[in-house]
Amino acid sequence: MDIAVVEDEKVIREYLCRLIQGQKPESRIEAYAAGADLLASGKRFDLVFLDIQMEGMDGIETARKLRKSQEETVLIFVTAMKEYVFEALDLYAFQYLLKPVDETKFAEVLERAVREAARKQEKRGLFIKTRNLTLDQADILYIESRGKKVEIHTAGEKENIEIYGTMEGLEGQLGKGFYRCHRAYIVNMDYITEYASDSISLTGGNKVYLAKKKYGEFVKAYMWHLQSGGVSSV
Template identity: 45%
Template sequence: MRVAICDDDRESCARLRSLIKKQEPDCEVACFDTGKRFLEAKGHFDILLLDIQMEEISGIEVARILRINQEKTILIFVTALKEYAAEAFEVSAFSYLLKPVEPEKFCRVFQSACREVRKMESAGGSQLFFQTRARSYVVQKKEILYVESHKRKVEIHTLGENITIYATMKSMEELLGDGFFRCHRGYLVNLAYVAEYGTGAVRLKNGENVYLAREKYSEFAKTYTKYLKTV
């Protein structure tokens, strides 16, 4: 498991690192003193402990960038600022801890975050984990009908409900992979639910229509024909 601490206070970083190592000795822990350095780091981090008030770029903005890139990193804000709690949960924060952090409370939150990481790992690629300010979601890929763009957010239309998260269509396209097709700049459709298609639209089995860009028509037809041969 890879854990990152992003905080310009060296003492705080050292204290958090010590608490993590006591609980999870095998964890790989990396410390960053600016949000920019963290964002430039290579590789995925399972958990990020993030301060808010830092130079160059705030912790809230770091979190927004992560979510737009559809990073599944579990975010735990560790800050002295009370007033950003609402914004923190808008970027799907797992928890919001105030400094000075009580060791026992930190341990409970961190262990809970570790359990979420292991749950996602065991689910593999068939399940996706999304978190909004209101709640957490575990979604089966096969239950996603289509994804719709809404500026800096996307709306995931599933068989049961619609989920709005911070993400880009490009990141969702990469996340969902084969079986989904970007039929329009604002729409990504699950080929399993296509009932019919024609110039300008794809009709889904539930009766909904999504846009099919004219320049995408030929590519969509070839991809869908190829898909039908595999099912």
């Protein structure tokens, strides 16, 4: 489970991180002092604790921008002001916590939020607007860029799907089990059978390019994928 804490007050930020670490030690936690830093990271999170009153970009604006690319992220607002609750609900916030944060209440909310994030991961599909079709992400082997089109290669004997679109557009919908290994390829790491410094082999004898400059990053991502419960086909 990938969790982000966005809070401009260092003491509170570290306090929330300690609470999460104590309750969910298997989670990967990232801390940010500003909403702009969270957005600039480009990382996808299952769960985000977001302070509302921050200098510069506040939590509400940060959430609006985050929702454009991460619709499934579970948002929990942390605030000292009750009047923000209605704006939080407009952004489909899962919960809001009032400062000072009560440990018992926090533990209860975190547990429910983690279950909700896991439920969303299980149901996650890839919506293809031009076909009015939702494809189960578990059925995707890899995605290949072909000029102005992308081809979605599927596992088993299912038909491949070719559509007009961009890799960036599809990448924003995919779960963390996928990796952009090359400008022209995104792979489902559950189907990896072998990899080298310049290529990745997948189930069914398929092979795609791996950008050499991404090799180190890819190995870390793949190891984390396996440690987080991903399937090994090696």
